Amino acid sequence: MKLKLNLFLALPALFLLFNLQANAFSTASQDSTVDNCIACHQDNDNMPDNYNPEDIHYKVGLSCFNCHGGNPKTEDEDAAMDPDKGFLGAPSKEEIPAFCGRCHSDFAFMQQYRSEVETDQESQYYTSQHGTLLKKGDTKVAVCSNCHTAHSIFSPNDPRSSVYPANLPETCNACHGDAEYMKDYSIPTNQYKLYKTSVHGIDLYEKHDMSAPVCNDCHGNHGARPPELNSIPRICGSCHVKNLNYFSSSPMGKEMEEEEIHTCETCHGYHDIQKASDDFIGTGEKSFCIECHDEGDEGYITAAFIKSRIDTLKLKYSTASDDMNNVIIKGMDDIDISFKLKEARQKLIETRTAIHSFDTSQVNTIASQGIKLSNEAIGMAQKEMDEYYNRRTGFIYSSIALLILGLALYLKIRTKNGKDKKA
Amino acid sequence: MGNNGRRKFITALLSIGGLGTFISAFYPVVKYMTPVKSGKPSVSSLKLGKLSDFAKNAWEIVRFGRKPLIIINDENGKLHALSAECTHLDCIVQYSKEEKMIICACHNGHYDLNGKNISGPPPRPLKQYKVNIQNGEIIITKKEDG
Amino acid sequence: MKTLEDSKIFSWLHSRYDLSGILHLLYHKKVPVHKHTIWYYMGGVTLFLFLIQLLTGILLLMYYQPGENSSYESVRFIVNKVNFGWLIRNLHSWSANLMIFFAFVHMFSVFFTRAYEKPRELTWVTGVLLLVLAMVFGFSGYLLPWNELSFFATKVGTDIAGAVPVIGEGIRTVLRGGEDVTGATLSRFFGFHVAILPALFTIVLVVHLFLVQKVGMSEPDFFKKLPDEKKKFISFFPDFAIRDALLWLIVLYLLIFLALFFQWDLGIKADALSPAPTGIKPEWYFMFMFQSLKMLPPHLGFIEGEVFGVLFFGAAALAWMLIPFVKFNSKKYTKERIMLVLGTLVVLFIVSMTIIGYLL
Known part of the structure; x- marks a missing residue:
């Protein structure tokens, strides 16, 4: 009996709850319920500047009052935006992380929208440079809305989003590239300019490779900050795995980390990372090795040796490709050579990676394989060219036959002529 | 040599030379028309031999015209045929039996068995090829959608 | 001696x-013998080279596959996989070039001996037509290996055709099978080269030979003026024919030699997106026209250069055809003088423009 009563009470309550919920989330749909926030603000022409009806929140049925509070059902302005009844209005900058965090830090709430969802953005944010400064009262720093916008928010996978990989560098650059705005902070403002010229920037902007790293891939997004010195190799290594493996198992890598010397960055730079050149290594003018190593020391010798091996391999490889091109132009068979060259090229790439071991024997092993493959390719090309020039068997036989026939015809003409003369 | 003998000589010369010339023209033509063993100028499918000859959890690199393909027989006996050229820098990929993934030795790029790039520098998935089994024989063809 | 009739x-x-009609055609003709007899052989050599073209062309057809993704590959296959494929292809290329060369020689020898005069007007007209057809043959065949050079040469060539007022655009679109040189152009050129042109050429050639x-044979002026007893003739068959045969044999030998020791490159496969290589040149027999067009100023009065x-x-x-x-x-x-001057000017123009074209 008790159970029955409970159920009796619970049902209308549940119904009521459901109804409320439905109301709260269905305001954006063409329901009979009018959203007076939008109606009124549109009439008075004071909608937020960047309001976009395609905004992800609006699209899933969340409207103004879900963030800003207030009552959209009443047409009475004062009643609708009564602070006593929960109207929040526009949050101040310091309030924004918590303002968004009301939902975004609430896993149970967020799970209604996506089964897998991260809710640590707010806590990450307060570990970031931006968040730390905000806490200290610096309101120039970026908060959620500076990167995500306030009313034109899209999923990061949506090309319209300000944090879509192709758009993100510009989003960061809006503040970080503004020298006037950044003048109180002693950091450069040319990162975006440099990034655009980097190998990563070129991949992103010219090759439209959306997997190319943008700002947040190295700095983090919500927890954005400059990478710690000794985390640099691991951050670069999250993509350049092999390079990291070689580097961190090398004595030099360990020493660099221990002595707090910038690692990857020393040779490759950071925002303007260029396509690595073979001249980075060795003892030439552009080499980074000689910045620390002096002539005669072990590192200098190693650098010179590695450079010489890679140069030999490169020379052999380019000779082999020239030879193959010749084979192609002559119309001879290049397929076997091209496969051989592919292997050689692979060894060249592997050698370039193995440089990060700074170990002559490791580099030498791979380079020697590449040199051997290149030599084989050169040999194969030579064979094709030999065949091209040796297609003359049989020519001698046909020459003899043609000569005999020619002679016979000639004699025949001679005989005829003689006869004609006699006649 | 009499006139008669001379004429006979010329006729003989004419016949020999004529025959020789005919043969030296005819021989290349006959040889030319004989089909060559090494197949066709362009490739649209590839026969790989019996499915039963392909060990489980094994892989190999085969040539599909000018392209290298990686053929993997996974541990469940399902065949996968994918372009073997890593989408990062065109190195030839390999199958790692331990990781059950396709890896590239150059920069440690990882792909799953459907060719999807999972980690490392590869920007795009590996192109998949169609695997058909006809009378127990493996035939690889290009997928229609490019 | 045994003759044809005895068999x-x-x-x-x-x-x-x-068969008396055929016999008559063979036997009644007498070839005059004089210091310029050598020119009588040029047409025959051209005919021989055409026959070689026909044979090697048919053989190439056995393996050639027209198409953007197969033309180049199949020619490569012919050249390096098929037995003697390289020989057939090189014979075809060399013979094409020699054929046009000998056609030019033949034409100018006829011009300078004024052999086109009555009653040979139509022989001349069909002859000029044959030369034009042969050049179109060359132009269409050049594209078929689908390599970089031929691709861009075809682009330039069809562009020039597009310069013809009013109908130029149409001609270019029809030639290219679209706006640009693409696989469609290749199919079209293949069609021209192996079906339309051979049919047209054969018809005109038969008329030409019949005429x-x-x-x-035409007799040059000085020969005509000789008294009858001093005129020397040989019969076309078998006396002239046997000399023809010897010359053809020599030309064949030359061809084989060239095909062996001076093989034609296949080049790099055409890629519509790659930039045009520097120094695109048309085939040598178009060079004088190409070079003159290049040297014309952009505007000649109201008309584009x-x-x-x-x-x-x-x-x-x-x-030229209606001369x-x-x-x-x-x-x-006299008409003779005018023609001599005209012919010399034309030859000088063609030769000098060709030389300039290759030197610049």
Whole structure:
């Protein structure tokens, strides 16, 4: 009996709850319920500047009052935006992380929208440079809305989003590239300019490779900050795995980390990372090795040796490709050579990676394989060219036959002529 | 040599030379028309031999015209045929039996068995090829959608 | 000596089909013997080279696959996989070039001996037509290996055709099978090269040869003036034919030699997106036209330089073909003089423009 009563009470309550919920989330749909926030603000022409009806929140049925509070059902302005009844209005900058965090830090709430969802953005944010400064009262720093916008928010996978990989560098650059705005902070403002010229920037902007790293891939997004010195190799290594493996198992890598010397960055730079050149290594003018190593020391010798091996391999490889091109132009068979060259090229790439071991024997092993493959390719090309020039068997036989026939015809003409003369 | 003998000589010369010339023209033509063993100028499918000859959890690199393909027989006996050229820098990929993934030795790029790039520098998935089994024989063809 | 009529096969055929017409064509013709007899052989050599083209062309067809993704590959296959494929292809290329060369020689020898005059006007007209067809043959065949050079040469060539006023755009679109040189152009050129052109060429060639046999060899002026007893002749068959055979044999040998020791490159596969390689040159027999068009100023009065050039060459070719019908009413100069000067100018123009084209 008790159970029955409970159920009796619970049902209308549940119904009521459901109804409320439905109301709260269905305001954006063409329901009979009018959203007076939008109606009124549109009439008075004071909608937020960047309001976009395609905004992800609006699209899933969340409207103004879900963030800003207030009552959209009443047409009475004062009643609708009564602070006593929960109207929040526009949050101040310091309030924004918590303002968004009301939902975004609430896993149970967020799970209604996506089964897998991260809710640590707010806590990450307060570990970031931006968040730390905000806490200290610096309101120039970026908060959620500076990167995500306030009313034109899209999923990061949506090309319209300000944090879509192709758009993100510009989003960061809006503040970080503004020298006037950044003048109180002693950091450069040319990162975006440099990034655009980097190998990563070129991949992103010219090759439209959306997997190319943008700002947040190295700095983090919500927890954005400059990478710690000794985390640099691991951050670069999250993509350049092999390079990291070689580097961190090398004595030099360990020493660099221990002595707090910038690692990857020393040779490759950071925002303007260029396509690595073979001249980075060795003892030439552009080499980074000689910045620390002096002539005669072990590192200098190693650098010179590695450079010489890679140069030999490169020379052999380019000779082999020239030879193959010749084979192609002559119309001879290049397929076997091209496969051989592919292997050689692979060894060249592997050698370039193995440089990060700074170990002559490791580099030498791979380079020697590449040199051997290149030599084989050169040999194969030579064979094709030999065949091209040796297609003359049989020519001698046909020459003899043609000569005999020619002679016979000639004699025949001679005989005829003689006869004609006699006649 | 009499006139008669001379004429006979010329006729003989004419016949020999004529025959020789005919043969030296005819021989290349006959040889030319004989089909060559090494197949066709362009490739649209590839026969790989019996499915039963392909060990489980094994892989190999085969040539599909000018392209290298990686053929993997996974541990469940399902065949996968994918372009073997890593989408990062065109190195030839390999199958790692331990990781059950396709890896590239150059920069440690990882792909799953459907060719999807999972980690490392590869920007795009590996192109998949169609695997058909006809009378127990493996035939690889290009997928229609490019 | 045994003659054709004595053979059993011939009498078998003759008794049924009356071959006296053919015999007449063969035997009645006499070839004059004089210091310029050598020029009588040029047409024959051209014919021989055409026959070689026919044979090697048919052989190439056995393996050639037209198509953007197969043309280049199949030619490569012919050249390096098929037995003697390289020989057939090189013979075809060399013979094509020599054929056009000998056609030019033949034409100018006829021009300078004024052999086009009555009754050989139509022989001349068909001859000029054959040369034009041969050049179109060359132009269409050049594209078929689908390599970089031929691709861009075709682009330039069809562009020039597009300069013709009013119908130029149409001609270019029809030639290319679209706006640009693509796989569609390749299919079209293949069609022209192996079906349309051979058919047209064969028809005109048969008429040309028939006329040559029917009317007989032209005698140059100095020969005509000789008293009859001093005129020397040999019979076309078998005396001239046997000399022809010897010369053909020599040409064949030359061809094989060239095909062996001077093979044609296959080049790099055409890629529409790659930038045009520097120094694109048309085949040598188009060079004089190409070079003249290049040297014309961009504007000649109210008309564009290129348009003027194209119209000029069109008109010149037509005039050249109609030369036998031109009458001159000049008292000062004889027609012979005028023609000699004209012919010399044309040869000088062609030769110098070709040389400039290759030197610059």
